[in-house]
Amino acid sequence: MTTSTSGRVLLVSQRPGAYPTIGDALVDASDGAVITIAGGEYAETVELAGLRVTLAAADGATVVVDGRGADRPVFRTTGGALALDGIEVLAGGASAIQADDTELAVRNCTVSGGRGPAIAIRGTTAFAVSGCVISAAEQGILVDGSPGRIEDTTVEDVLGDGITVGQGADPVVTGCTVTGCGLRGVYVYQYARPVVEGCTVSHTGHEGIAVAHHGVPVIKRCTVTDTRGPGISFASGCGGEISACRVSNTAEPGIAIAEGATPTVGETAEPGAVEDDALEEMLAELDSMIGLPGVKEEVRSLVDELQVNEWRRRAGLPVGAAGHHLIFAGAPGTGKTTVARIYGKLLKALGVLPVGQFREVSRRDLVGQYIGHTAEKTATVFEEAKGGVLFIDEAYTLTRLAGSGGDFGQEAIDTLVPLMEEHRDEVAVIVAGYTGEMVDFLAANPGLASRFGKTIEFENYSPDELLAIFGRMASAGDYELDPAAGPVLTGHFRRVSGDVNFGNARDARLLFEKARTAQSQRLRLLGRMPAIEELRGLHVADVEAAITR
Structure with a gap:
């Protein structure tokens, strides 16, 4: 059989x-x-x-x-x-x-x-x-x-080119960072019609954003800087739209429109206007996350302080030196990585960091195989993260207490400490891990704790919040969850939330994937092509099957 x-x-x-x-x-x-x-x-x-x-x-x-x-x-x-x-x-x-x-x-x-x-x-x-x-x-x-x-x-x-869009394609390119390209940052050609929104393009060998061969993009709320060619260029026969973009330190003209090109060009954004729009967008993204009331309050207080500092700077008032390094403490699956990404975007929107890109690393990315190799690897990673966020997950594994090979991890910590101080205005280092283990991590170097301005605690999600997260995953996948499955799910989350290795949203994601698998097996037994409502429906039986797997 x-x-x-x-x-x-x-x-x-x-x-x-x-x-x-x-x-x-x-x-x-x-x-x-x-x-x-x-x-x-x-x-x-x-x-x-x-x-x-x-x-x-x-x-x-x-x-x-x-x-x-x-x-x-x-x-x-x-x-x-x-x-x-x-x-x-x-x-x-x-x-x-x-x-x-x-x-x-x-x-x-x-x-x-x-x-x-x-x-x-x-x-x-x-x-x-x-x-x-x-x-x-x-x-x-x-x-x-x-x-x-x-x-x-x-x-x-x-x-060569960072992002190339052609052959009539119409994707949305949003919130991206394109930097260090030998040719163009974004190249649109052959009747392509992308929306390029909220992106940062920098350090390109030619144009930052180039449009050719009848391309018709919509370019809005983008920042283009430090390019050897014009910031944004349109060749003859191209159309589209440019609005609320900032172009600086590029070849002249910053926006080059060839004769025969017909893009609509809105007003250049006033200093801070694009950032203010992006700031509200990022705060809305933070608010849309399920749960985490304490985390949201802490991040907003940081934003308030940074915003006021920026206003003081623009007014010519003194601003004290402030690092942006944080500790995210809590169990896995509580949103630490997602909040770290948003924090980087917030720092960029506030003008605190120029790029706001997100670089996630772990022990493997920092620790080498012999004495001296680790310092080199760590310094290289730190250099690549400048202008944005360096997120070190499970940072406690770098300490000697983490087990074999710990001395090399200690070398990574000892390399990071002076770099974090010397470049505190150029990068935000966020270290994350279990609350208890992070105490050991901070004890690994006498100067380490003082490099971090704040510790933000991420609490476990409640069963009701996990149900909401599960439901959001279902909606994102165009599934309809049977309301009767709600009590089954909350009961399950209540039972497993006390386990030592409970993964919060990660466990919710795994359970959702298992429920999808159970639904697939159920539908295959129908012996026919299911109707669309059947393809979308996640039944109580699917959830129960996922729980028992």
């Missing part, structure tokens, strides 16, 4: 009984499968055709998929759907990710190296790239024809 693997959760790990490689798991996977990958380095490439699958790093795990030894993309997919979540992708002789007519979702991934675009998206299927860092590639992101979103993503240190 054969058993369908549709919707299953498959584990890739070196543990006995698990799949040893991603490729092995994909052989047994079919539509709806979620492949959870344990921490480690996987030297392989993946090719998919027509399959709908999710590849996600296990909670808290560092997963590296290394394709540097190959002359083909690390992930190549045609048709179907591919979601990558929390994975580091190292490319070699081709793109890191190549998607053709695929429903692609790349979330919280780090992508580097390779020839051609690090991420190449072609076709007419919608895609989403969010919370990613792309670096050290020939090009950043290429979108040809596809609708979708690129948001909260950093593209840095690429030889």
